Amino acid sequence: MISSRRPEDPPLYYDAHLFVCCNRRPDGHPRGSCAAKGSEKLRDYMKARAKEMGLQRLRVNTAACLDRCALGPCMVIYPEGIWYKIETTADVDAVLERHVRDGGRAAELMLPAT
Template identity: 70%
Template structure:
């Protein structure tokens, strides 16, 4: 949905939501927290600050409903979904997408994707 001329100014330029939902061990869908997403969220917060990325809010999110692909994350306003497993993956997303305005295609999730 496009912004309207009467909308207030944005408070943040981008939101980086990292799913931190935890399901019981052995759940058939898995869980992002069970795959290490809480550490990735914490790393993303600290690293974004180190990189000096302004106008960004890194948040933990409850279930983003893509558990099988976890850890999952989504960046708004673009609505680009990513799968990341390592600090290096997070660095690449922060530097390429959020600093450089590009995309990390190897980590992107497609809307109809059901598995990695």
Template identity: 60%
Template structure:
């Protein structure tokens, strides 16, 4: 990611997008919604507020349409860091909020790498 000195400051300190895309029941790629993403997103929104990570702290949790990694889902991405995670449980969400959002670290065991999921390498060139 290139950041220019003329770029405006990010609007949010942490803008979290949780994929809630839903595909048909037996779709070969699956879907984050069918893997419980809406429940996890709702929990994340509530938990972030409980921990004092609301808009006043520059943190926003949003749902997102397809993020193109449903095979690995439920997935979420945190901007402006551009760090992707797979979160399956409330405990995963708690760890991401505590370690990544609050402390500025990374939860390595939940992180998705660019090579994970569908091959989009041609799009990245």
């Protein structure tokens, strides 16, 4: 298990690092894929919306397979390690507003641990 941050660690470069799964499997794959479910457009919206909201010290990145495509489209926010299912731009707004901006959680969008 990785331990938590220590006082001697350098400051975080980003306060929040958002990884959006944009993995694409072949059509008809039994596990599906986040990209086939629209994650690329949602990632693009998230980047634009975060900038529009004036959110600082955050990074929205494309991720290859996060191994949860069956539950997707999905994303994870670090350093907390909170996973979300984002299906609409309203879901993206909820995550950006409640989790990133306000420091809370969009509980109804959170993915289970397993």
